[in-house]
Amino acid sequence: MRVAPIRVAWLLLVLVASGNIAFAQAPNATATRSEKQPLSVRVVGYQIDAKYDAVKHTINASEVLTYKNLTGQPQQTFPFHLYLNAFQPQSTFMTEVRLQGTRGTGADSSWDPKHFGSITVSKFAVDGAGDLTNKMEFIHPDDQNTNDKTVFQVTLPKPVPPGASVTFHLDFQDQMPEVLERTGYAHDFVMVGQWFPKVGVWWKNAWNCHQFHANTEFFADFGTFDVKITLPQNEVVGAGGDLVSTVSNGDGTKTVTFHSEDVHDFSWSASPTFTDVEDSWTGSAGEVKIHILMSPGHLGTAKRYLQALKGTLHLFDEWYGPYPYDRITVIDPPHGGLDAGGMEYPTLVTAGTSWFVPKGLLLPEGVLEHEFGHQYWYGMVATNEFEDAWLDEGINSYTEVKIMNELYGFNTSVVKTHWGTMGEPEEQRMTYMTRPDADPIARFAWQYMGSSSYGGVTYGKTATMLLTLEKIIGEDTLRRAIHTYFMRYRFTHPTGEDFLKTIEEVSGQNLRWYFDQSVYGTQILDYEVLGVNADPLNWWEKRQSRSGPPPGGMYRNTVLIHRNGDFIFPEDIQVKFENGETVIEHWDGRDRWIRYTYDKGSKVISAEIDPDHKVWLDRSFFNNSMTVKQDTHATRKLSDLWVFGTECLGQLLAWLT
């Protein structure tokens, strides 16, 4: 790891590059990547020339988009996303935020004019068709909100034949908002995401170009990006592309040029106060250059970021498939800019930390692991985040569990302190428990009951559902299935069924009964031990003594199991007896209850559902077992803590006397 303070970087770069100044990414010496076989079917080619005004936080840009019609049919109407228009009070996005909140913003939040963002297309021309600016019309495919301007479409004078290409020329102006929802500025930091007009995706034999919603993310086709950004000379830039050149313009600005291919988006970030922490990692697909752009006051976390990132790269490479890009850039948003954190773009992710995060709280590690995981689940396996959010967020939350557990311990991968611990599986299950039965996993992201249901189900329930699936098909089989899914569907747009069928295929099992309930249903899984009892078999005969064996020396032991929820799941039940004997029962879980009876010379002491603790979907772990003899340790512990807390509160109040 090399930490290059920006002043040192300045000096070195001025000396070496004679006019080329501060940039975060060194020009890529292996500029022959485009000569390699493309990894994806390249539908789009974007060339953007942008000028950033760091004072007004505006971008003036021209865009040349070449679209290759691989839809198999003539195309005359093309829809485009204008995501930045979501940051206006009457947009669908803000209307939904006001109603239900979203990440970082609560419901009923007031409108802050600084959060205004916009993107205006001032020119729209097409090769061979001329200026079609006046043909642009805003459309609202998801609702009837005519005030929403996040999608527009243009109908060309004549259709583009199958296999042919069409080139669009657009001029547009961005007004970046003060940072919210992944994008915008904070002080002199700016995170520029979803900032250019982006064409929709022809998918399932129709255009897929949804409006921007409070709970939705993005969907786009693969292609190439050649982006020039002109901005003040002192800015340190990180972007989702290889740095091709940096040219000083002699007027206090510089122009940095990036190239990226086999990706479906391009984002960038800049700040004069970034410190670039550089490193590299070599995996099965070659060397990956790492740039972590740290904000002031956060440098202490850089080592933690790096350790988490390298560990994640290694395990993804080993378990799921190679990381084929030669770079990964991590943006650490500054103090006050955390709303830009925790977001993924192709080959660029934003993390999140603070000036002080105790080592035992693995939040920076968890966020970075999660966002890097999206390079696979969203970046390469480019699922539709509007309609199948669980395929990126949910699968990614599951792989986050597996990787964080491997790197930081099963019970300690979120909180690892002397006073308490928490592991990733528990965290995901906790998230799921916030609103477990409102929505099925397979639901369009903007159609969830609210942001807590969206978060709890899309992230938490999917991860918990996959963890529970390990009990049915085995952890290794599920890992192989996910590996197969990645290798088969990378650089494509698979559906939820593609994922589920891959699991069935690799496991060789029909899992519809499970997926129907857990993915397409809202049933709650909750089995409980309702009773554990030992009764003398000859109960009518008088005993010799109270503590001695019963007449005949035999007991009728009964264990009563009850299905609380509607989710039907086969369960193992472990029954233990006084003499050390253990019996494992397998119940298909279909009936509402089942009673097991054992006539034995020994008394039952406990019964436990899911003794291996693998059914993470179970709503309550505490009712999964019952002992005949009570153990008051846990109650005493909680009670003692309550006593201590109350005494402290009393003494604080008594300070007034």
Next chain:
Amino acid sequence: MANGQSGVFVGSAGLVWRRQRVLWWVFVVNLILASFAARTITSRVAPVLNHSLASIPLLVQGFHVSAMDELGGPPAEYLTVGPTHVYYSVIFFFFMLLATGGILEAYWRDSSPTTGEFFQSGGNYFWRFFRLVIFLLLVLIPVGIVAVAARGIGNVIDEKSISPFPWVWFELGSVLLVVFLLMSVRLWFDMAEIIAVAESETRSRKCLRRGAKVVWHNFGSLFWLYFRISFVGWLVFASGMHFWVHHIGHASITKSLLVSQLIVLFWLGARFWQRASETLWYKNYLSRPESESVAPAPSPYEPSLVASAR
């Protein structure tokens, strides 16, 4: 002066030790009240935990945050027990209001009162000290305003700087300022209470005026005394918590309870030590000739403990 203060610092610790009965009394009352407060939660969680195998690995052998979340979360919300603990804390507050007179009498006289004497003294001073609490709350309003203003300035600094540290340092400074103000106010009111006991002064405002004069003219020595004992108290509290968290196993329920109660006891002891030190300091102060300019001679119409102390 330094020797005198050192004598007060150590001597007052001895005073607390000699009259430890009052300390134990208060500690036991707090413990009993807190135990009552905990009964609600015990009755709610016991049916869930006492017969569950999950309770031991999750809460006893390792304290899992998620297990607490499951207990406290929907649908059952076993840890939601209402403000019972607040009610019992308020009862303790009133008990302390009643007991403070007895405690100060015990330290002023350096004698162990009987239970009857203790509560008789408490009863004698109860309304006086109640009025002082009202005055204290009024005085705390400007302190609260300072705290709110500091928070507002902190937010402005926070918004203006890309680095977190200007805000961090400002917040630290403002917290220290507020703590200093709170300690100073408490010192003033402690002294007013001691004057009320030492001079059988029934007029609260007069106690406050005299207390203010005494503290104003001797602020350095008194604050240093108060601060040192506070510091010892914080140190013991922090060390106790550290020991509890790092050296007491999760499964050691009895040891855990013992350590937690020792922490509470030492915290209470530190507060009593402050009371004793202020009392002793005031005794020494009255014996100094220059003190006459500040402390008026005892009224011939009021039977004074000061007179007997002299």
